[in-house]
Amino acid sequence: MIELIKGDITKLMIDVIVNAANHSLLGGGGVDGAIHRAAGPKLLDECMSLNGCKTGEAKLTHGYNLPARYVIHTVGPIWRGGDANEPELLSNCYHNSLTLALNHNLNSIAFPNISTGIYGYPKQEAAQIAVNAVKAFLAKNAKPEKVLFVCFDEENFLLYSELLNSD
Numbered sequence: 001m002i003e004l005i006k007g008d009i010t011k012l013m014i015d016v017i018v019n020a021a022n023h024s025l026l027g028g029g030g031v032d033g034a035i036h037r038a039a040g041p042k043l044l045d046e047c048m049s050l051n052g053c054k055t056g057e058a059k060l061t062h063g064y065n066l067p068a069r070y071v072i073h074t075v076g077p078i079w080r081g082g083d084a085n086e087p088e089l090l091s092n093c094y095h096n097s098l099t100l101a102l103n104h105n106l107n108s109i110a111f112p113n114i115s116t117g118i119y120g121y122p123k124q125e126a127a128q129i130a131v132n133a134v135k136a137f138l139a140k141n142a143k144p145e146k147v148l149f150v151c152f153d154e155e156n157f158l159l160y161s162e163l164l165n166s167d
């Protein structure tokens with residue numbers, strides 16, 4: 001089941017929220033900064049033990065002070081004009097995060113709009129890739145049962161609304 005909401009991902013009581021992180025996994029701005037602030041300093045301690053993360057890959061930590069039990073940290077591609085394998089890398093973020101959730105038997109997962117903030121990915125293209133990747137995964141796997149797209153800005157919310165209602 002796919003659901004769409006507008007709001008702050010750090011407030012969600014859910015099995016796992018996904019963080020749009022960077023290679024270092026040591027925090028940053030945007031949703032990454034918000035997640036680290038809400039989770040507290042133990043999240044950074046755990047992230048320091050992970051040895052970073054490559055673009056398109058994903059790593060799991062606990063949620064600490066967050067209402068979510070776990071955080072999956074993934075690194076989206078920086079938009080470089082579209083010829084640097086950005087679509088595949090962005091799709092990998094969704095696929096690998098969902099695979100990690102499945103392997104940990106997690107039933108509900110919330111995604112922010114990876115790469116569409118500081119990393120500059122065009123929102124329409126990113127939304128289409130996100131929806132396609134999630135639908136493809138859910139068609140083949142029984143878990144996670146619930147996938148939430150969490151849009152922070154109105155533009156992304158409208159784009160996702162159109163895409164998800166066009167079936």
Ligand code: AR6
Nearest residue numbers: 008009020022028029030031032113115116117118119152
């Ligand atoms: N809840 C949900 N979505 C949010 C929140 C929130 N609390 N805050 C922002 N967003 P960005 P990126 C949305 O810039 O483009 C960091 O410094 C935001 O509106 O957070 O993948 C990392 O450390 C946008 O739609 O991530 C990296 O260096 C979406 O989250 C870099 O930014 C993603 O925007 C990653 O850039």
